[in-house]
Amino acid sequence: MKDRQPSFLDAACWPTAFIVLLLLAWEGAVRYLGIRSIVLPPPSEIAVVMATRYDLLLTHLWPSLYLTIAGFALSVVGGFLVAVLITYSEIMRKGLYPVIVVSQIVPKISIAPLFIVWFGTGTISSLLLAFLIGFFPMTINSAMGFQSIDEEIHKMARTFMASRWQVFWKIRLPTALPHIFAGMKISVTLAIIGVIVSEFVASQEGIGYLIKLAGGLLDTPLMMAAIAVLSLSGLALYWIIELAERRTIYWQATAENLAETGG
């Protein structure tokens, strides 16, 4: 596990350099071409806004972040449970699973106004949208993971008289973990979208509300500062899951490790 940590840092090194370069180019271009800050503020101005108006940004970040995490948690638990149901019930697998797969076509954010009608403009609408939008990839990925059990391993478990639950906990779940984490990474980014969209539609707080408000006031630097804060939070959430994945799935060999042990 330890030997992969540096490779992770190595991997982060290049994109970071790229982003720094991009910001510098942006800063330079805005100054050189004399672009007005209402159209495109330079990164330095956005940073200044982030530093000076941090209390405003944080006031609006917390409700969004909290709803994102809550909605994400709900979609993880819900998706996991439905995936278990799909795995163990033939009726669910034949009936529900295809419906879930096909319902992916429906753009979930188009449901946001409907949720406002049903649940009002409060937190419940945002929470439910974040949950709904993250639920599908979580379900599909987990179900795929549970079904990706190696047939030979399953046969082995049956000869040693494993019960269905033992097969689930000791074999299916660990096998499914890479799929489950992949689903979580998709779900967490979607949960953010769900909350923001819901705040766009109708809300009195949250980063989505702040972005809309700043847009209405033509305060572009504030708008971009809000977007930056939102993106950084999203990145942090993603990174936490990535870290948890690396810790949980310790047995997956990196390419170097495989070469070392001769496969």
Next chain:
Amino acid sequence: MKSDARLLLDPRSAHEANDLYAVRVNSIKKVFDEIEAIRDVSLDIANGEFVSLLGPSGCGKSTLLMMIAGLLAPTSGQVILANTPVLSPRREVGVVFQNPVLLPWRSVIDNVLLPIEFLRLPIKDYRARALDLLKMVKLEEFADALPRQLSGGMRQRASICRALIHDPHILLMDEPFSALDAITRDDMAVELLRIWQATRKTVIFVTHSIREAAFLSDRVLTMGRRPATIIDEVRIDLPRPRHIGMTEEDSFNRYVRHLRKSIEASHEG
């Protein structure tokens, strides 16, 4: 070699006594989608006997083994272990598969202890036994390693330990060495005989290697293809313990020739 007397017990000398047999297969038939895979196979295997099922790939020998393991139900006929018909997998059986099928997230010793967990037996009581078994196959240093850190032969040795952990009477082996290279394969055969001498299990060993079958077994049953039946039975009266040098000797090669002929005959017919 005190144990040898028991290992070489001749089943023909006591045909009446039922409990002499570890495994009895009574005119088993298996039909898959109207295709007859196995036709009327009967065999009796004595306690402590090492029997190989030898035949070409796809002749149904693995199917037969899976029916003995209780993983597949025969279309007709019966498998009897310890005087009771096999309806599902049984505790007195340990299975070694073609691939080691170790769980990649578990250490070697936790893989070996897996059947104990499945059987809900107290794990700490079996830890010492697991270590003893690993010691027997010279893997005790790798007890805490993950399977990916082991070579193919080492993984298969670990999977043999797993099959033995709950002290089954019968060891079923489904082409366990066929995924290994030739040199490792010879080593594993010698190793297996050593384990067998030490543990006195009844072994049913499925293979398509004539040499392997002749080297390991007390008795070799050759199977023919489509539908599979037992076409020949050869008793290998070579002394035990056997060593790999014996495969150079004429007496050994006479058996190999005989087995090859009986398999070839089944191909023509």
